[in-house]
Amino acid sequence: MKELYVVQIGEPLDEVEVRGLRRGAGIFGYEVKLGERMKLLEGWLDGLRGQYNAEAIARWLGRRRGKSMAVLKRDLFVDGLNFVFGVALPWKGVAILSTYRLRDRDVSLFEExxxxxxxxxxxxxxxxxxxxxxxxxxxxSNSLKEVxxxxxxxxxxxxxxxxx
Ligand SMILES: [Zn+2]
Ligand SMILES: [Zn+2]
Structure with missing residues (x-):
């Protein structure tokens, strides 16, 4: 089975988040492999926006073997957008996903x-x-409604x- 390597950034992921990742990866026949945990770096935070710069994180992650997804619980932005749920850099094999705005009291909705x-x-x-x-x-998707x-x-x- 093909593997999607998940890098946890900052707070460890909840079980429900991991279940969601597994379901999502399963659509393409990928299995999730939980990889290392990394600290959130202050340099990624835009203090005025209170959000983390997705491209800065992507640059820092560099090129990877196989397919990797860095997942964090903090809010992400890229220049020109108020926020993003995630970004992907296919030429590096790296994507970044934020669960911040996906959260809901209904855990099955959150997982979905x-x-x-x-x-x-x-x-x-x-x-x-x-x-x-x-x-x-x-x-x-530009809003939760669209998600x-x-x-x-x-x-x-x-x-x-x-x-x-
Ligand atoms: Zn389609
Ligand atoms: Zn997209």
Missing amino acids: RVAKEAAHELGHLLGLGHCANRLCLMSF DEKRLWLCESCRAKLGL
């Missing part, structure tokens, strides 16, 4: 959201772009691109 966004970023690592089908997990509207499901056209 983590699964969708983890699968979305892994899809990018595997070479998929954004999909126009709003139900497909590769559609771009909840799409499904933990890959449309025919995205499947075909991967030969699934």
Whole structure:
């Protein structure tokens, strides 16, 4: 089985987050391997925004063998956007995912959201772009509403691109 290597940044992940990651990776036939834990670095924090710079984290992670996903509980941004759920740098084999805005009192909803966004970023690592089908997990989500509207499901056209 193919492995998605998960780097935990900052606070350790909850069981529900790990379950979500496993479900998301499973869509592509990947198994989650929990890897090292890393400290949050002060240099990644934009003090004014109170958010962490996803690109700074990605630069720091560098190039990796296989597919890796750094997961953290803090809020992420990239220049030009108020926030991002995650980013992927396919040429480095690295994605970053924040569970900060996905959290909900309903743990099964939280797990589902983590699964969708983890699968979305892994899809990018595997070479998929954004999909126009709003139900497909590769559609771009700019809000929780959009995350909840799409499904933990890959449309025919995205499947075909991967030969699934
Ligand atoms: Zn995307
Ligand atoms: Zn699609």
